[in-house]
Amino acid sequence: MSTFQAPKGTYDLIPPDSAKYLAVREAIAAPLKNSGYGYIETPGFENVELFSRGVGESTDIVSKEMYAFETKGGDKLALRPEGTASVLRAALEANLHKLGNLPVKLWYSGSYYRYERPQKGRYRHFSQVGAEAIGAEDPALDAELIILADQAYRSLGLSQFRILLNSLGDKECRPVYRDALQGFLRGLELDEDTRRRVEINPLRVLDDKRAVVQKQLVGAPLLRDYLCDACKAYHEEVRELLTGAGVAYQDDEKLVRGLDYYTRTTFEFVHDGLGSQSAVGGGGRYDGLSEMIGGPALPSVGWALGVDRTVLALEAEGIELELPATTSVFAVPLGEEARRVLFGLVTQLRRAGVATDFSYGGKGLKGAMKSANRSGARYALVAGERDLAEGVVQLKDMQSGEQSPVALDAVLDAVRERLA
Numbered sequence: 001m002s003t004f005q006a007p008k009g010t011y012d013l014i015p016p017d018s019a020k021y022l023a024v025r026e027a028i029a030a031p032l033k034n035s036g037y038g039y040i041e042t043p044g045f046e047n048v049e050l051f052s053r054g055v056g057e058s059t060d061i062v063s064k065e066m067y068a069f070e071t072k073g074g075d076k077l078a079l080r081p082e083g084t085a086s087v088l089r090a091a092l093e094a095n096l097h098k099l100g101n102l103p104v105k106l107w108y109s110g111s112y113y114r115y116e117r118p119q120k121g122r123y124r125h126f127s128q129v130g131a132e133a134i135g136a137e138d139p140a141l142d143a144e145l146i147i148l149a150d151q152a153y154r155s156l157g158l159s160q161f162r163i164l165l166n167s168l169g170d171k172e173c174r175p176v177y178r179d180a181l182q183g184f185l186r187g188l189e190l191d192e193d194t195r196r197r198v199e200i201n202p203l204r205v206l207d208d209k210r211a212v213v214q215k216q217l218v219g220a221p222l223l224r225d226y227l228c229d230a231c232k233a234y235h236e237e238v239r240e241l242l243t244g245a246g247v248a249y250q251d252d253e254k255l256v257r258g259l260d261y262y263t264r265t266t267f268e269f270v271h272d273g274l275g276s277q278s279a280v281g282g283g284g285r286y287d288g289l290s291e292m293i294g295g296p297a298l299p300s301v302g303w304a305l306g307v308d309r310t311v312l313a314l315e316a317e318g319i320e321l322e323l324p325a326t327t328s329v330f331a332v333p334l335g336e337e338a339r340r341v342l343f344g345l346v347t348q349l350r351r352a353g354v355a356t357d358f359s360y361g362g363k364g365l366k367g368a369m370k371s372a373n374r375s376g377a378r379y380a381l382v383a384g385e386r387d388l389a390e391g392v393v394q395l396k397d398m399q400s401g402e403q404s405p406v407a408l409d410a411v412l413d414a415v416r417e418r419l420a
């Protein structure tokens with residue numbers, strides 16, 4: 001071990017496990033690519049104000065968890081704690097919304113940073129795959145995104161997850177509800193921190209997990225009863241579309257998300273095998289965010305799924321992804337001349353698209369065959385001086401152990417034929 005370790009709350013992705021993470025990212029991205037979403041990549045850091053305005057000054061993410069810093073040049077930046085504000089910023093900056101093709105549908109995959117108390121499933125550096133559909137108010141778009149996330153999880157074999165669904169209302173009805181809720185909460189016996197939260201972000205109090213708080217919340221006004229007719233109709237349409245698509249969900253009036261930009265549809269994917277960090281993904285509509293960061297009115301909706309937690313969910317369900325072996329052919333040279341000849345063959349096979357690896361470091365036959373085994377290769381190419389004198393190499397089937405000589409200039413064809 002070196003003097004250094006990965007920083008607290010982080011971990012390294014290392015083979016062979018790292019292949020699982022790649023497969024999860026690909027599985028989440030596949031339905032998006034198949035549904036008109038284009039890939040976007042934005043910087044790992046942004047102007048800190050983008051997040052304080054976008055995600056919200058009163059959220060934990062901004063007030064406690066952001067890696068904010070000032071550069072030597074005096075710029076105030078922050079490592080991105082989430083993707084939505086960045087993606088919208090980039091879309092506005094590139095004028096994608098002016099190309100006359102709304103909604104702008106984008107997907108992304110990357111690392112995010114939150115200074116949280118680390119525990120299983122909660123890290124300071126984590127990974128999301130996300131999708132944003134910018135510039136359209138259409139319940140079918142909300143439904144599309146939820147259906148695609150469901151499809152992604154199911155394609156991985158996951159089944160023990162639930163979809164929680166809620167509507168947070170809009171700028172007409174939510175303030176009325178907020179007032180009513182505040183009135184109710186002010187009458188409760190709450191600690192000082194929570195009382196402060198009642199004043200700046202009362203909806204978050206509903207999300208308080210502590211029993212002392214929860215038992216006082218019985219009888220709290222419900223947002224459902226305050227939704228305006230337009231929000232009610234919109235939500236009803238989303239629900240019907242989901243039901244029509246055969247996607248089961250649970251209405252959860254208490255679902256409040258940890259980011260301030262949400263309006264109307266909000267949802268979370270929770271997995272029942274993960275303990276306290278059970279949210280594997282979440283999202284919703286954010287009709288006001290564009291204006292909050294200085295853009296035009298652009299009603300939008302999106303989600304992000306946590307890659308780390310999705311991998312934990314696979315483990316919790318005992319799902320082994322079928323990952324094809326990365327190497328098809330492994331070359332084992334015996335002696336100096338064979339090394340040169342086989343290295344040439346390896347290059348030829350690779351250029352022809354056959355996944356091939358080579359025994360480096362002058363290992364003996366036993367050590368080299370061990371490497372061949374570990375690589376998962378289906379075939380080994382073995383050659384010593386006697387083989388070369390005869391102009392052949394031995395092609396060994398690693399499963400059956402059978403071995404046969406193949407002329408040097410026929411190796412590519414022989415390998416292709418067998419792998420086909």
Ligand code: HAM
Nearest residue numbers: 082084122123126279280281282283284302303304306
């Ligand atoms: P979020 O709910 O904060 O939403 O994060 C989405 C997912 O990222 C979570 O459900 C979880 O799986 C994963 N995640 C969050 N924090 C951590 C952590 N500390 N460690 C491991 N995994 C974590 C958003 O980020 C929104 N931008 C989603 C969105 C997109 N809404 C609209 N568009």
